Amino acid sequence: MSITTNNASSAPCMETTDCTNPIIHIDPSMCTGCRRCAGVCPVDAIEGQPGEPQTVNADRCVICGQCVQICSVYASDWADSSPQEAASRRQERMRERDMPADIGEPLFAAYYSGSLNKVTDMMTKPGQFRIVQCAPAIRVSIAEEFGMPFGTLTPGKMAAALRRLGFDRVYDTNFGADVTIMEEGTELIRRVTEGGPLPMFTSCCPAWVRFAEIEYPDLLDHLSSCKSPMQMLGSLVKTYGAQLDEVEPANIYSVAIMPCTCKQFECDRPEMESDGYRDVDEVLTTRELAYWIKKSGIDFMNLPDEEFDSPLGRYSGAGSILV
Numbered sequence: 001m002s003i004t005t006n007n008a009s010s011a012p013c014m015e016t017t018d019c020t021n022p023i024i025h026i027d028p029s030m031c032t033g034c035r036r037c038a039g040v041c042p043v044d045a046i047e048g049q050p051g052e053p054q055t056v057n058a059d060r061c062v063i064c065g066q067c068v069q070i071c072s073v074y075a076s077d078w079a080d081s082s083p084q085e086a087a088s089r090r091q092e093r094m095r096e097r098d099m100p101a102d103i104g105e106p107l108f109a110a111y112y113s114g115s116l117n118k119v120t121d122m123m124t125k126p127g128q129f130r131i132v133q134c135a136p137a138i139r140v141s142i143a144e145e146f147g148m149p150f151g152t153l154t155p156g157k158m159a160a161a162l163r164r165l166g167f168d169r170v171y172d173t174n175f176g177a178d179v180t181i182m183e184e185g186t187e188l189i190r191r192v193t194e195g196g197p198l199p200m201f202t203s204c205c206p207a208w209v210r211f212a213e214i215e216y217p218d219l220l221d222h223l224s225s226c227k228s229p230m231q232m233l234g235s236l237v238k239t240y241g242a243q244l245d246e247v248e249p250a251n252i253y254s255v256a257i258m259p260c261t262c263k264q265f266e267c268d269r270p271e272m273e274s275d276g277y278r279d280v281d282e283v284l285t286t287r288e289l290a291y292w293i294k295k296s297g298i299d300f301m302n303l304p305d306e307e308f309d310s311p312l313g314r315y316s317g318a319g320s321i322l323v
Contacts, residue, residue, distance in 0.1 A: 023063050023112050023265055027093070028053035030075055030109035037067035037110055043211060060214060064207040065261035071110035100291055112261045116288040122253055122281075123166050129247040130255070132162050133171040133233050133312075137259040138286050145290035146300045156305025161293050162257075163306065169237075169245070172308045173256070174315035176233030180204065183226045197221040204228045206266035227279070230256050230263060231272055233312065234279030241312055249277050256283045 026037070026046075031053040038046035038054065045061040048054035056067070075093065094101060098113050123130060143152035155172075162170045188200050203209050203224045212219060227235070234256065238249040256263065266272065267280040284292070293300055307313070 023261055024056055024061055024065065024067065025111055025113065026054050026056055026067070027109050027111070028055075030073055032073050032109070034073065036070050036072065040066040040070045042066070043214065062207045062210045062214070063262035063265045065112060067110045068108070068112055068261065071108045073109040074106035100295060102295060103291060114288050115264060115282045115284055116292060119255055119282050119284060120292065127251060128253045129245060129251050130167045130253050131169045131171065131237050131241065132167040132255045132257060133173045133176070133230065133237070134158060134162070134257045135173045135230070135259055136177070138257050138289070141259060141286040142290060145286070156307070157300055157303045159308050160303040160306040161298050161300055164298050165292060165296060167255075169241070169309045171233060171237065171312040172315055173229050173233055174317070175312050176229030176236070178315050179232050179236070180226055180229045183232070184224050187224055187226060200224055207260065207262040210262070210265070227272070228266065230258060231266065231279045234267070235274070236312060238277050238279070249275070254278070254281045256280045257286065257289050258283050259286055261285065
């Protein structure tokens with residue numbers, strides 16, 4: 001299973017992967033057409049007239065999630081419905097969005113389809129070896145979900161919580177970042193010494209890769225051929241990691257906790273599979289992990305600090321700003 005080759009950076013999107021966007025949506029029954037989302041979209045993927053429901057052009061969307069962040073229009077079903085009708089309409093919307101039924105937050109017009117229900121269902125299936133990796137940003141963003149001061153680092157509590165959720169191995173994507181540094185550095189040296197396309201751009205961000213595929217396909221040869229740290233570690237988990245744990249790769253269920261909505265799109269890309277196995281099976285955002293921890297009744301604030309598993313949870317710190 002290759003940890004370096006990333007076909008996403010070698011050809012336009014229409015030639016390498018299905019460009020449909022099953023992740024970012026705008027609910028037409030809620031959208032007021034304020035077009036705040038259009039104002040922050042970097043690729044003009046939000047279409048519609050002012051005052052009318054907007055739509056997402058799936059052929060242009062890079063799944064960055066900025067429209068979801070800026071949307072301020074939320075459901076107020078209680079204004080024109082009985083409490084019973086409002087509850088029914090809310091549950092219907094939550095099913096459409098694949099959200100856990102017990103979430104009490106407002107539902108906004110722009111949203112992303114999550115994977116939490118899918119992951120929790122898979123975690124109950126017998127015979128699986130469950131592995132999770134966490135991006136370095138999660139150790140700080142997860143703290144805010146539990147009322148800690150902004151900027152609080154909680155890698156130890158996060159590792160402890162993930163074990164209590166049922167994962168057999170808890171790894172750090174920082175390990176994959178270290179591998180990425182070595183792979184991309186080696187590739188850059190080769191390009192400099194052998195006359196390869198320069199300058200060379202990183203391919204770590206799937207939204208950036210998709211942006212280049214859509215807007216600047218003539219520059220794709222300048223992207224690194226390396227996979228992102230998430231995908232590199234995902235491939236290592238099902239090869240080297242499988243050997244360490246004496247587990248068949250087919251029996252490994254690999255989940256990644258990431259800060260970006262586009263990471264699910266990345267792991268779903270056809271080229272992120274070799275030998276018949278997905279590098280990463282599913283991706284959860286920080287928000288979804290927080291939902292899961294709370295729903296499971298885990299007292300995150302009072303968890304003891306635990307270490308990531310070795311060796312795929314160890315890292316130099318060179319690939320992380322937050323070490």
